[in-house]
Amino acid sequence: MSSTTSPAYRSLTAFFIPLAIQAASQALSYPLVAMVASRGPGGPLNLAGLAQSNTIMFFLGMFAISSVTTGMVYAKTREGYRKFRLMIRATGLVVIGIQAVLCIPSVSHLLFGRLIGLPPSIEQPAQITLLSCLPLQFLFFFRIPYFVAMYVGRATGKASMATIARVVLTAALSPLFCMLGLVGPIWAVVCLTIPVALEALVAGVFAVPFVRRLEPCREVPPSVKEIFIFNIPLSVGGYFLVASAIILAAFIARAPDPDRILPIYYLALGLANPMSFAATRIQAVVIAFPPKNRLDRRTLRFALAAGAFLGILPLIFILPGTAELYYVKLQNLDLADLNLVRLAAVSLIFFPFSVAIRAQSEGLAAWLKKPTTVLTGHGMFLVTIVVSGFTLLMLGTPGQVIGAVGLTLGSLASSATIRLMLMRAEERAFPVGQTTTSLGQIR
Numbered sequence: 001m002s003s004t005t006s007p008a009y010r011s012l013t014a015f016f017i018p019l020a021i022q023a024a025s026q027a028l029s030y031p032l033v034a035m036v037a038s039r040g041p042g043g044p045l046n047l048a049g050l051a052q053s054n055t056i057m058f059f060l061g062m063f064a065i066s067s068v069t070t071g072m073v074y075a076k077t078r079e080g081y082r083k084f085r086l087m088i089r090a091t092g093l094v095v096i097g098i099q100a101v102l103c104i105p106s107v108s109h110l111l112f113g114r115l116i117g118l119p120p121s122i123e124q125p126a127q128i129t130l131l132s133c134l135p136l137q138f139l140f141f142f143r144i145p146y147f148v149a150m151y152v153g154r155a156t157g158k159a160s161m162a163t164i165a166r167v168v169l170t171a172a173l174s175p176l177f178c179m180l181g182l183v184g185p186i187w188a189v190v191c192l193t194i195p196v197a198l199e200a201l202v203a204g205v206f207a208v209p210f211v212r213r214l215e216p217c218r219e220v221p222p223s224v225k226e227i228f229i230f231n232i233p234l235s236v237g238g239y240f241l242v243a244s245a246i247i248l249a250a251f252i253a254r255a256p257d258p259d260r261i262l263p264i265y266y267l268a269l270g271l272a273n274p275m276s277f278a279a280t281r282i283q284a285v286v287i288a289f290p291p292k293n294r295l296d297r298r299t300l301r302f303a304l305a306a307g308a309f310l311g312i313l314p315l316i317f318i319l320p321g322t323a324e325l326y327y328v329k330l331q332n333l334d335l336a337d338l339n340l341v342r343l344a345a346v347s348l349i350f351f352p353f354s355v356a357i358r359a360q361s362e363g364l365a366a367w368l369k370k371p372t373t374v375l376t377g378h379g380m381f382l383v384t385i386v387v388s389g390f391t392l393l394m395l396g397t398p399g400q401v402i403g404a405v406g407l408t409l410g411s412l413a414s415s416a417t418i419r420l421m422l423m424r425a426e427e428r429a430f431p432v433g434q435t436t437t438s439l440g441q442i443r
Helices: 007-038 044-060 062-074 078-102 105-115 120-132 134-152 156-179 185-213 224-253 258-280 282-288 298-318 322-330 335-347 351-367 371-394 399-423
Strands: none
Touching: 007 044, 007 156, 007 185, 007 258, 007 282, 007 298, 044 062, 044 078, 044 120, 044 134, 044 185, 044 224, 044 258, 062 078, 062 134, 062 224, 062 282, 062 351, 078 105, 078 134, 078 224, 105 120, 120 134, 120 185, 120 258, 134 156, 134 185, 156 185, 224 258, 224 371, 224 399, 258 282, 258 298, 258 335, 258 351, 258 399, 282 298, 282 351, 298 322, 298 335, 298 351, 322 335, 335 399, 351 371, 351 399, 371 399
């Protein structure tokens, strides 16, 4: 008990909590606007369509998400920050162009109707929301350098304030849109986009002193190409993760009663996802507080404790009274489906825990500048999703359980792969400036 209250763990906690709040808050925006989508003519089917288009958008924007880690490695100097900012925004323009192509009706039908296999009732809202999310994608790329500057300055508390402002505005707009009758999938996207624009603006203002505080590079500054190449394995690995979510949806869509099960699964996942997103920030904790020697397992123990706590939190919403209020009254779920959504929520309890373990492994690999190791781990995540999804589908497992089990097993397999590769690595020295020792701390 004393170890978890030591100054070292207090430092980890103080750094992580604002990051966790920020990540969870970002993800909470989607359950908040779910009420706007589900109150449209299609009901919860609109939510399933919005979730599918958001998955595609995240898949395309994974380069921005993974670039946070890259920025914490390379954007520590004035020149490095400028090169990183140029790289991420140029890449963002390319991604937005690709998303626009996917919005062409024939291409969109091929993606959602043929490849993913969505029923027409879910395919239609997925198509229109993917187009509506183009401005949202732009904002996601635009804001990344600002957050990186604050993370490098260890100002995670200030960075989280911008996101909290976004969530507060989203929480205010969602019921307002419902009261005004501005409901359906397109208005849900509008309700998402306006607060993200505020978040980007506030983050830009907050980041100014931290950008000015960056010192000139004393060595040859990294090139845009070097930063881009470093980020490629992390991004490709991230694409594997998002592709896995799409593949899981395809398995669930082929399980019995997909029109009923997919909305239930996404409602439960809408509360588990914020916790899993919070768990991914343990990667930043590892980079900011790397191990000092082979016996230093602070971040691993921290990841286990944080993951367990984050996994339990969503179960609050399956308790009597709370479940009816959130799922039935706010999310417009049929009361007859309440037990099914409870089963889905319980099945997802180990998802954030497994993500925390994976994030700690990824943080070690990124700090050691081994992005291809992270890529390999994510590849194993994808393989595990396919194998487990196919097996569970053949066994007649309910769709919502297929998703929960696949996500958990995928993260655990990814973490095991990364750790095995690091332990077998020939290089046994820490990066320059750190204590030289072996990689035994990953055990």
